[in-house]
Amino acid sequence: MNSDMSSATPTSISERHPITNIEALRADFPILDQEVHGKPLTYLDSAASAQRPQSVIDAMVRHEQRNHANIHRGVHELSQRSTDAYEHARDLARAFVNAPSRSEIVFTRGTTESINLVAASLGRMSLSASDEVLITQMEHHSNIVPWQLICQQTGARLLAAPMTQSGELDVEAFSRKLTERTKIVAIGHVSNALGTINPVKELTAIAHDAGAIVVVDGAQAAPHLPIDVQDIDCDFYALSGHKMYGPTGIGLLYGRETLLDRMPPYQGGGEMILTVTIESSTYSELPHKFEAGTPNITGAVGLGAAIDYLATIDPKARIDHEDRLLELATAELSRIPGLRIVGTAKRKAGVLSFVFDDIHAHDLGTILDREGVAIRTGHHCAMPVMDFFCVPATARASLGLYNNADDIHRLVGGLHRALELFR
Template sequence: MSTSSISPILSPDSETWAENIRREFPILDQQVHGKPLVFLDSAASSQRPRSVIDAVTWYEEHDHANVHRGVHTLSQRATDAFEGAREKVRGFINAESTSEIVFVSGTTEGINLVASSFGQKFIAEGDEIIISHMEHHANIVPWQMLCERNKAVLRVIPMDERGELDYQAYLDMLGPRTRIVALNHVSNALGTINPVKQYVAAAREKGIPILLDGAQAVPHMPVDVRDLDCDFFVFSGHKMYGPTGIGVLYGRKSLLEQLPPYQGGGDMILAVTFEKTLYNELPYRLEAGTPNISGAVGLGAAVDFLQRIGIDNVQRREQELLAYATTALESIPGLRMIGTASHKAGVLSFVMERAHPHDIGTILDTEGVAVRTGHHCAMPVMEYFKVPATARASLGIYNTRADIDKLVEALQRVREVLG
């Protein structure tokens, strides 16, 4: 093994490694209700490192103009920054070409785009769309709306009490009328990492396109769309340490080429007369209007950030912390975990006896601990487990064992307060 001349490299197993990363996030250095902030709500929206904030600020202060339009210097710089971010995203998920990377406002818009455009062209009366029981509302409602419009049928892959999908039921569901499958890679409410590669393979074997909702996957594990072999992959910037209002729709080029435009407007055209409009090439054909340029710049910086840390290290660290947190929470009397799949990302959903999640959330907040409470935009999941809501602690790359210890400590307060 060669010796390194630079500072000793810390293993991601070390707490110091996480503490160093935590220092890159200015927002975490504050007190809430007089207590140091413990942020355990990254699955709802993660925080941004200094490098992302600086990249956006630099762009706003030096380079902003509209993209793809002007011949002047700023317009060229803005275009370079915007298209540079597209190339970073392409590399991040290993897509073949930047023409397969469509910038959208977030996962929700990405799914709506596919449901709208794909649906318009390929879904007819009596056709079937497959989703799963553990989807976020963003991967349910657009398909429901499409089914209503085109008189298609929504089919739902069932799950079990651990929060794992029934693969055999899925295989049985794939039929001659199935036109598309839409499945989450990682469940936001349960943390389940679905074995999506096998789901993709089964659909592809029958020539059925498959969309993966990757919002909760990209911040936690390496994603290679060519290895997954999926047709569409959608995710948001703000859950992977980037800004809000920017997200990505990856689409296999041969399929994207067949999609009719989602919205009409500027940038998506080559020539317009009142008789006819000639549409632009991919991906611009699907990006009408002035895009979220600074958001894309921030997303590009978030990709750089994750690649600098190493997404493998992120995954290794989070798995270790998840195991620590799971053991710690399970030792609390009266606490029940919701979502106990064998492969999970850093999501700990739970309920407590005689304590409503909303009360848990308020009490934890006064201890400086931020968790999400509610149905997590996954009401069918709540229905399945017969709970109105859960409390959810979710992990980010900046979380430490000390954060988990504080969560456990704050949960003791719940019992004291509610009696």
């Protein structure tokens, strides 16, 4: 193996000493070392897009500089290196979600495309006019709109299980909505607007008992929780690279092989066929049947590097660090007069949404930005959640592994500045 090959296929070092000093990892993220409007950057918008460690940036640059060519079927060296790098990333992704087989890992542009793939392909195969699809009231638009589209096409009905005032899914009501008509259940693992961790394993078991196929939107869970699709026992699991310290434009779909096998292709084109005549085609084996066209090869390399990066870190230390910060932020924000936290579920990950009675979230976003604090304001692509809590928008601070107590204190300082301005 030459040096270019080894850089294209980074080996996992997770078995060696996992890193437990999470605070020290901040230095791995070069973007955080800068000032914005003359103040140190305080990045609290990781739920929208997380920053990348140097190792991810390096892996992508190396691939672009030394190894890039189109993958599969190429007979030349660079094509072989690229193919190896791309397929190695698939192996890393398989291990990351603990899928039984690499043929169950389909690379996509991200969670949105993954869910659209399942909705269009599985929906076309299995939905008809008397059927129902069950989602929840706290879903991101990307786990609502694809189901609306396929329901409009097939005549199936879309239902949503309600949540409680604390932003937890009402599991009893969820169970009651499941009937023999329910063909597909689609649930978020972690709510992007509220931070709620849903009991996806329990919900999957309930849905399977009712005979439904289960799709889990894992976009917000992947950066925070260990993912084990065999333990959850879900049929599909979708995630995005850029929420878990990888690049944008790459994500994956885990799908149970027996289902993927029966499903029709989502898109047609190159890479996904065995033979083509003008009349008809035969399709490649899994997972290539679902990967039409030249994929985001460098993106896959970056996602693989992000998985490798996470594998060097002790997962318990990472989760404890993030939980402690969320606790600190919750306690500190609760003390601010007039501030109300939206989403107070017992189990949360990485997200703190809040509103003031008399300061609009958009004004907060502008004021915090001038203090160097980056948060997100608006409906967070979850308008039904905003409607439920009767707010037009919330301010959302979200955490990554690189955040620390100073970030929380700067957020609190910025909020006091807003109160002062609006007094």
